[in-house]
Ligand code: SF4
């Protein structure tokens with residue numbers, strides 16, 4: 001018995017010493033205490049803990065969700081009178097693209113039996129050139145080097161007003177709301193934006209060598225996706241940046257040389273016939289181009305056009 005009491009006394013002494021040592025390590029001690037509390041709570045009332053976690057993530061989402069007031073150009077036909085319609089876009093994720101946000105707005109309009117907003121899109125990855133919106137006065141919206149489909153809602157201030165209009169140019173007649181007819185660009189390409197080839201067996205690979213420098217220049221110009229933002233941004237509604245990119249692409253390559261003069265002249269004529277204006281060096285086109293096509297191409301086009309007129313190729 002005496003032995004057991006002595007052992008208990010020794011154990012209590014050791015425990016007290018250990019506890020006071022633990023109190024000295026305050027951060028570690030408090031971490032252990034907090035862990036214990038969490039464990040206790042989980043054991044006593046697990047559902048309440050889960051609910052708290054859910055509430056946290058919900059309020060996190062609420063923080064992220066954005067809302068906007070949209071001022072959208074509505075026009076039933078090219079002849080009809082247009083008006084600005086006002087719509088609320090609520091619960092918008094910052095990671096939605098601009099077109100996804102419009103899809104959600106249109107879904108809600110349809111539920112309200114209201115005519116959805118007409119707008120163009122196709123690839124939604126910056127390749128096809130279909131999306132065409134003037135957002136807050138800028139073709140393809142804020143930022144540079146992106147198309148409307150690549151624009152994300154986090155680029156806008158929460159609870160702000162966003163105005164959305166179509167490309168405005170005589171050569172791009174309005175079809176409905178935000179959708180315009182850009183077939184004028186197709187007719188310019190049909191006038192000369194191609195290389196004629198005789199049919200027959202395929203030529204041997206690398207039978208026509210192209211220097212790195214020429215290949216780079218042609219590839220840079222070929223990046224133009226024909227979206228028409230350059231026209232929409234220009235006070236003259238000039239299509240010079242688009243035409244110059246198409247001409248430069250083919251006129252620098254050896255395959256494009258036989259038709260070089262005819263191509264340049266025919267595409268410029270087609271551009272004038274379609275009603276596009278001329279270039280007065282505003283540089284707006286380069287600023288809004290989602291593919292960063294340089295105005296240097298316009299100098300190239302002007303030089304080639306002069307050469308085509310004086311017979312020097
Ligand atoms: S030059 Fe740029 S802005 Fe103009 S059509 Fe081509 S990609 Fe679009």
Ligand code: FES
Nearest residue numbers: 122124129131149
């Ligand atoms: S939808 Fe194709 S470039 Fe925007």
